Amino acid sequence: MALPAGLSRKLGKLLGPQWVDKDPADLLVYQSDGLTLHAATPDVVVYPETTEQCARIIKTCASYGAPFVARGAGTGLSGGAISDGGVIIQLSRMNRVLQIDHRNRFAIVQPGVVNNYLNLQVRPFGLEFAPDPSSQAACTIGGNVAENAGGPHTLKYGVTSNHILGQTVVFPDGSIEQLGGTFPLAAGPDFSAFLVGTEGTIAITTEVIVRLTPLAPSVKTMLATFPTVAGATESVSAILSAGVLPAALELIDNLCIQAVEAHLKAGFPTEAAAILLIELDGEESEIANESAPVEKACRQNGATDFRVAQGEDERQQLWRGRKHAVGSLGKLSPAFYTNDGVVPRSKLTTILSEIYRIGSKHSLRVANVCHAGDGSMHPLVLFDPTTADGAARAMECSEEILLACLEIGGSITGEHGVGVEKRHMMNRMFSARDLEHMARLRTAFNPHDLLNPGKVLPGGATRGEVKAGVSIPGGSWI
């Protein structure tokens, strides 16, 4: 789509020409976020520094009828931050922590603050921002808000929506609104909470008030080895049934273990069919009370080895293996496709055997890392991008896996969002009426569909076609 003449000049006046990119080399790098199967090139990228600049950019774009998309670090895995033509509002320069109130346990940050960076700032006060997506070293708080990001520790501490107290946002008409505040609770309807997870299709977040959570006084990380996948999945239920709520409860299957050990040497047993990484946190006596039932649950379900990480180094090593598990897969396969289905916890065994069955039906290898405690699956479909139909077959296989998740009462996405990637599957999960109900809100606040068009909800204006067929699909944090 050609950009209206004069728009980029106006934007240049607003921000200074160095903060308006429109050369091919500058735009090319914005073709995809963490998901490279979908690519689209914007016409202009702008880099505002303040809420007011964002509002003026949006007003300018709106007056030209040009679509616009907010983008953080571009680590998303559903193509939510790509723009086919139009303007990308890149928020990386809005990266300041504005206030930390450790007594009242909140912080006010700009949206471009990196999740990990915020945590480094608040840790000296014994606090943390609890959502910990595996991309936390790079992903931004604004992106976490847009996607309602999760992570391994959300099992105990909840997802992003549980940790946002308020926001300053700019609506597609350029109006600025401050929502919520620093009080820890909001009794009535909460529009800021509603905005969390709307994937930047209702408003653009330019400031966030986040809840901070006290760090646990002690942590214990355990690794249980299983000769069968079912043993591991059954243990998950057994642990939770024993009344233990681990801080994290992760499952990694053999193929993923192979990749990690080939690359990182995290100390995962390569002969295991699956391992569980279990982390308990809390007061020492509390952890002591919980360890025995956890070990018992694993042993009763056939764990051949149960090991407690000795010291912080070993713990970090295990987590590094987990957090880089997907990245390591690059060593086993030139390409893979990352999925994000969810199933009820009791259906873990069922879905995993279903996933392996679907994989072999398509003659594709599928590796699994899951936030097992949440029933949140990340099947990774390995494929060869050099064959003509490699990517297409991987996508077909993935779609079948997601349908299997739906069939047993799950969801097509637990963490990564719908974006452009799963838009066509929304009507498999929701009825037309359900979707219409959601769309009413988008129409109310984004009436001309200028803000992040063609995302999340099927129907509505789709600007241009999203191109498939880039050779390297991505995604490493899950």
Next chain:
Amino acid sequence: MEQNLLQECIHCGLCLSSCPTYLVLGKEADSPRGRLALMKAIEDDQLQGDNTGAFAHLDICLGCLACQTSCPSGVQYGHLLEATRGYQYVNDRQLFGLQKPLLKIIASPTYLRWLSRLARALQLIRLDRLLIRLPILPRPVRSQLAGLPKIPPQPFTRTAPSDFPSAAPDGQRRGRVALFTGCVMDHWYGTVHAATVRVLRWNGYDVVLPVDNHCCGALHSHAGDHDTADVLLKNSAKVFDQIEADAIIINSAGCGYQLAEKQWHCATGAPVIDICVWMAANLHHPPQTRLGQRITYDAPCHLFHGQGITREPLQLLDAACQNMLPAPEAEVCCGSAGIYSITQGHMSQQILDRKIDNIMSVEPRMLATANPGCHLQLQAGLRLRGANVDVRHVVEVLDLAYQQDDSYRRTFGIV
């Protein structure tokens, strides 16, 4: 270029927040992931034959390799960057006006000597002090002048004997090592060499200095001038062929990385080991009193990211200082990056500003590092900021701790 190596990037973006230019500019094209996409675009000719825009972003890459540390897929970014720059160096010789003459000066002992004399002359008549304060001079130039150490009249190897016997307090001799004296280190940072020699001797090692050891070609490799680098690497290998030693000790992180990366070795097969690693393993006589002043450490990229030497410098500083305080972003580049501070002076200074903010947030009296480029850059940043912070090589800090001991000072004739 190696298409396969480019394919290893899965576009996850985990590298973004580790990249100094991305931290300053916030632009994808100035991030490692963006640069890999641009390398691919150049390779596949996606930019309709006009690669100038893409090269501009590759040029302001520091080559600090922080992205390699954060990459979950093990993408060999440094390798890819040097390959692209080699392509660029051959195809577009006019890219920087300054780059080639500078590299020539460094490659030649004679030219470097003249440059050093010029700098020394400036310092003797105190013209450098004046120039630093001249606002009309571009800041990168003032920064270079401010960062220069006090240039000695002669390179270290010209004044020192070629063989030092061990001088351990217990009289025990533990081995014999050679010192890779290099170019800039030898001409400008003789004090670091002197400290290195003392510390080694005090811990029981004979130290041999090579004759006519010069540049290892690290800066040439980074710039893509692979032919010159090869010649320089070969020349430095010859120098060590005749020297019998347990190890070749190196006290410049950039050179250490170059030698490791190019699998450099001499005929004797003696391993090249960074002074920090060697001393951390062989600190047979730790200082008896530790230094009291507050100190922080800034990790040279080619030590931390390039060679994965992360703990040893801290171990040594711990042995030498009571009051070690980590500064934020200590493993992020200072903007020196070899001749980058000259060829990309503006960007370099922006990165340096952020670095100095971080360092000053812990209010140190002394700052330790382990590479001549960083040494100069950090000292420049601190001086221009008016901060009274002494920049020292880690081994110098260790030496200072030893110097609190009379017998150490007596042994080495320090008054």
Next chain:
Amino acid sequence: MKHTESETTVDWPATGSAIAPKNRTEAATCVRQASIDEVSIGGPGATFGWDLRRLDAVISFQQPDMVITTETGITLAELKDMVEEKGLWLPLDSGSSSAEPLAELLMHGGGISWLSHRHGMPRDWVTGMTVLDDHGNEVVNGAKVVKNVAGYQLTPLYLGSHYLFGPILEITFRLLPLPKNITAVRLTANSPAPLLDFIDQSRTPAGLAGAGEPWEGLLLSKRGSLWELQGFSRMSEKGLTALLPTEAKYESVDLMDAQAPPREQAPGSAGSRLTLQTLPSQVRDILLSPEVNPYSIYCYPAAGIIHLSWEDEHRTSEPLLQRLSGSAARIISRQTPFNAEQIISSAFPAAIAEKVKQALDPRGVFGPLVVGQ
């Protein structure tokens, strides 16, 4: 009220009374009929209210899935009994009348309790819901699994909306394992100061490792002249005892091990009520101020919620309000202790509320949006 005699299938009761459908179909019929008859059901200012007590089915409850889906006519207490029997826990307390159906609690912004500083509010535990839209259609939002980001989550708009966008018929909560080895504590003192000291001390992170949040539930109250702190924790009795300052400022200390977490007991009724919200760090100032002295106090100190009540209808709250005017505190309710009265707040400004109302109920089937008080 206009009645279209021929078509109607609903016999409308007297204006101002509540519609009590016996099942979901009937509820849907009422909404359809209401739009024909130009009456409204739901929000403040509507012709009728909702009474959903007869929609009390448990739709699904699989213990290993740790989620429960029920209709909203059952009470929170009933729901909690049900899940606790299976070793699970919904960390919400009603803090008010236990006879109130879930629908009322959710719609009136209830569910702020002594657990809230740690476990948040109902919206933090809802994963999905079924609502009636303005055409009387059942609409599903969210999912019945614990993690789901497919589409927009409308729960935060519906909870606390006073039925303004329609009733929630069915709701899914995620659950926790029922904590075992709970230690409950009760301290009494003649002044709030030592109790507040204890709270601060127990909640201040000690160094880098952090202290965690020791309290699952925390409640400070004053009746007559006696102050009482009630709390319960996952910490051991030994751990909690270690936090107690040694000076004997307390009148009494009770520490007891309990198997299951205790429930919050709502305070007895009083004449007039006022609920304040403030930052946790300001609670001390307010509680120690002479202006609050005459009141009975019921406070969630870690959540910044202070509820004041007094028997004497005629007592003026002027001095207190004057004191608060300069502080960060705000009044969230003047009547019922734990429910938000107002739909409009900083989290839901009027302009936005109007747009949402226009989107979800343009014809006002669920009553008019009344902005301002």
